Amino acid sequence: MIRIAIANQKGGVGKTTTAINIATAMAATGWKTLLIDLDPQGNASTGFGIYAADRIRSSYDLLVDQAPLVECIQPTSIPGLDIVPATVDLSGAEVELVSVEQRTARLRAALADHTAHEICFIDCPPSLGLLTLNALTTADTLLVPLQCEFFALEGLSQLLQTVERVQQRFNPDLGIIGVVLTMFDRRNRLTDQVADDVRDCLGGLVFESVIPRNVRLSEAPSHGLPALVYDHACAGSRAYMSLARELIGRLPEK
Amino acid sequence: MIRIAIANQKGGVGKTTTAINIATAMAATGWKTLLIDLDPQGNASTGFGIYAADRIRSSYDLLVDQAPLVECIQPTSIPGLDIVPATVDLSGAEVELVSVEQRTARLRAALADHTAHEICFIDCPPSLGLLTLNALTTADTLLVPLQCEFFALEGLSQLLQTVERVQQRFNPDLGIIGVVLTMFDRRNRLTDQVADDVRDCLGGLVFESVIPRNVRLSEAPSHGLPALVYDHACAGSRAYMSLARELIGRLPEK
Ligand SMILES: Nc1ncnc2c1ncn2[C@@H]1O[C@H](COP(=O)(O)OP(=O)(O)OP(=O)(O)O)[C@@H](O)[C@H]1O
Numbered sequence: 215m216i217r218i219a220i221a222n223q224k225g226g227v228g229k230t231t232t233a234i235n236i237a238t239a240m241a242a243t244g245w246k247t248l249l250i251d252l253d254p255q256g257n258a259s260t261g262f263g264i265y266a267a268d269r270i271r272s273s274y275d276l277l278v279d280q281a282p283l284v285e286c287i288q289p290t291s292i293p294g295l296d297i298v299p300a301t302v303d304l305s306g307a308e309v310e311l312v313s314v315e316q317r318t319a320r321l322r323a324a325l326a327d328h329t330a331h332e333i334c335f336i337d338c339p340p341s342l343g344l345l346t347l348n349a350l351t352t353a354d355t356l357l358v359p360l361q362c363e364f365f366a367l368e369g370l371s372q373l374l375q376t377v378e379r380v381q382q383r384f385n386p387d388l389g390i391i392g393v394v395l396t397m398f399d400r401r402n403r404l405t406d407q408v409a410d411d412v413r414d415c416l417g418g419l420v421f422e423s424v425i426p427r428n429v430r431l432s433e434a435p436s437h438g439l440p441a442l443v444y445d446h447a448c449a450g451s452r453a454y455m456s457l458a459r460e461l462i463g464r465l466p467e468k
Numbered sequence: 469m470i471r472i473a474i475a476n477q478k479g480g481v482g483k484t485t486t487a488i489n490i491a492t493a494m495a496a497t498g499w500k501t502l503l504i505d506l507d508p509q510g511n512a513s514t515g516f517g518i519y520a521a522d523r524i525r526s527s528y529d530l531l532v533d534q535a536p537l538v539e540c541i542q543p544t545s546i547p548g549l550d551i552v553p554a555t556v557d558l559s560g561a562e563v564e565l566v567s568v569e570q571r572t573a574r575l576r577a578a579l580a581d582h583t584a585h586e587i588c589f590i591d592c593p594p595s596l597g598l599l600t601l602n603a604l605t606t607a608d609t610l611l612v613p614l615q616c617e618f619f620a621l622e623g624l625s626q627l628l629q630t631v632e633r634v635q636q637r638f639n640p641d642l643g644i645i646g647v648v649l650t651m652f653d654r655r656n657r658l659t660d661q662v663a664d665d666v667r668d669c670l671g672g673l674v675f676e677s678v679i680p681r682n683v684r685l686s687e688a689p690s691h692g693l694p695a696l697v698y699d700h701a702c703a704g705s706r707a708y709m710s711l712a713r714e715l716i717g718r719l720p721e722k
Pocket residue numbers: 224225226227228229230231232253257338339340396397398425426427428429431432433450477478479480594617618619620
């Protein structure tokens with residue numbers, strides 16, 4: 215199973231929206247897909263209409279209680295897409311994990327030898343704490359959603375430094391499969407400027423596909439549906455399908 | 469000194485933009501103002517043009533090394549506004565604080581008996597971990613920036629539950645001075661719907677002043693200036709000045 219962490223410690227840059235829609239697009243193209251919600255806010259779980267009461271087991275059980283992965287996986291309404299949901303007790307996990315052995319390797323151990331899915335996405339919270347470190351220690355590669363704003367650009371170097379640290383200490387094989395520009399607003403001069411800066415310094419790492427600012431993407435979760443299902447023809451959905459095609463081109467053969 | 473935490477665990481809702489501009493507006497109206505940057509991203513510090521090399525002491529020194537507050541404060545380019553900047557080592561503070569005594573009361577102890585400023589704002593990171601808990605344990609009151617989006621609304625109940633927990637265990641006097649709607653986009657139907665929901669359930673807690681989505685607010689930090697200085701006549705600046713007037717109306721006499 216290919217494991218992809220979707221991370222950026224800057225808040226509100228489109229991590230969850232990317233996780234929900236790229237996972238849906240991959241399932242739609244025939245990949246057996248697993249989404250792990252590692253954010254105590256549980257937005258990825260809500261985005262599939264799985265309300266708090268329906269989250270039987272969660273990523274908290276996986277990390278802290280070391281429950282078997284197969285017990286924490288539940289189906290979504292999307293064929294070929296399963297999820298490990300998040301609950302609010304995950305916000306206590308960071309403190310609870312501090313004093314355990316191998317505290318950054320808990321998730322990696324939980325996913326070891328799992329072959330029922332072909333690809334797994336991990337939605338991370340907006341921080342570089344133990345939850346995100348678990349995701350980076352587990353992942354084969356990292357997908358970075360980046361908003362074309364000044365503060366978001368500032369955070370990129372902190373993220374890349376953390377990746378380096380994780381490569382040295384916990385996961386030498388961790389790569390970066392790409393950076394996707396999100397909430398792109400053509401009318402906004404700053405957006406273009408930041409996008410040019412990012413492409414200048416990261417080159418081909420930046421996906422060609424750009425996710426435009428599109429209100430349908432932010433409406434979809436209130437219906438408990440990914441945008442690809444809520445409105446598959448909208449600009450946002452088309453952009454995520456194009457991103458999925460590009461991502462597949464960067465993955466090893468199934 | 470009145471201590472106000474600016475917090476919301478949802479990422480990217482305008483905490484830092486609110487902290488920078490409300491602190492500037494308060495200083496401009498004659499309040500001796502202190503801003504404490506408690507986010508490892510250090511966006512509030514950057515927003516005043518204080519680059520990493522110029523951050524002599526920081527909120528990390530305050531919390532972890534218990535350095536005296538007066539040594540960690542440095543001036544900004546705004547008369548009447550000082551700052552305790554943040555550095556990236558703050559992201560290690562959460563793990564380092566777990567095993568110390570009174571780990572949520574470190575900031576409160578650091579600010580005790582400080583009278584050189586009349587009001588203090590604390591910019592929080594997007595999480596409910598030990599840094600935000602320190603801010604909530606220290607604060608007299610909480611200012612909540614809220615983006616009018618579905619995921620942001622979902623997070624509000626988690627935040628209010630955390631506030632209740634902090635009131636019971638660490639800071640019985642913690643109040644909520646208000647909720648400010650941010651990035652308000654009149655053209656977006658979802659925005660209006662969420663705003664109506666919020667006003668229905670929180671009533672007068674929601675400030676009348678609404679911060680519109682305004683590109684000048686996101687351009688200002690790249691010039692190292694608060695929007696109130698970068699473009700004092702833009703819609704964003706006028707909204708923050710209106711918010712400051714409303715906030716003053718809710719504060720005890722100076
Ligand atoms: N391309 C887009 N166009 C319009 N709105 C978007 C877009 N992408 C995301 N949004 C909205 O912007 C907000 C932030 O996005 P999202 O929650 O996915 O970011 P995040 O990085 O996961 O945030 P957090 O840091 O809190 O986890 C959400 O309300 C979402 O619906």
